[in-house]
Amino acid sequence: MVKKKYLLSFTPAIVNEPLTYKMIKEYDLLVNILRAEVSERGGRLLIEVEGKPSQMNKGISFLKNAGVEVRELNEYVSRDEDRCTDCGACLSICPADAFEMDKQTWKVLFKGDRCIACGLCIDTCPPRAMKLRIW
Ligand code: SF4
Ligand code: SF4
Structure with missing residues (x-):
C-alpha cells in the first residue's frame, strides 16, 4: 500500500x-x-x-x-531556507508532524513528504518562510 x-x-x-x-x-x-x-x-x-x-x-x-x-502535491509546499530562523513556532501547530527539531543543531527541519498542505504554518511562521503555492 x-x-x-x-x-x-x-x-x-x-x-x-x-x-x-x-x-x-x-x-x-x-x-x-x-x-x-x-x-x-x-x-x-x-x-x-x-x-x-x-x-x-x-x-x-x-x-x-x-x-x-x-x-x-509535495512540490507545492516549500520552505525558503534563507528566511527560516528556527524559531520553532511551526513545531506544535503542524497536524502532520512535518517539522522536527534537530537536537544536535537546534535547527528546525522540514519534512515535506509528510505535509498535507493544510496551510497552518503559512500564517504562523513569523518570517513567512513557508510557501503554499496551490490555493
Ligand atoms: S502546510 Fe500544514 S501540514 Fe504542511 S507543513 Fe504546514 S502546518 Fe504542516
Ligand atoms: S515557524 Fe517559520 S521560521 Fe520558525 S522554525 Fe518554522 S519555518 Fe522556521
Whole structure:
C-alpha cells in the first residue's frame, strides 16, 4: 500500500462529474479529501489517496484520461531556507508532524513528504518562510 497526495484541477465542463467517486469505486482506493474549492473557473481538490501502487496508477490515469489535471502535491509546499530562523513556532501547530527539531543543531527541519498542505504554518511562521503555492 502507498499513500500519496494530489491536487486535482477540473475544468467547468467536468467539475460536476463524479470522477473522484468513480476512481475510488473502480480502483479500490481510499481517498481523503483535504481541501476543495469550486468557482466559475472550475474546481480544485486536494486529496490523499491510499491503495496498491498498480491501482493507484490506474486510478490516476483514469482521472487524466477524463480530462482532470493531476499534480502530486509535495512540490507545492516549500520552505525558503534563507528566511527560516528556527524559531520553532511551526513545531506544535503542524497536524502532520512535518517539522522536527534537530537536537544536535537546534535547527528546525522540514519534512515535506509528510505535509498535507493544510496551510497552518503559512500564517504562523513569523518570517513567512513557508510557501503554499496551490490555493
Ligand atoms: S502546510 Fe500544514 S501540514 Fe504542511 S507543513 Fe504546514 S502546518 Fe504542516
Ligand atoms: S515557524 Fe517559520 S521560521 Fe520558525 S522554525 Fe518554522 S519555518 Fe522556521
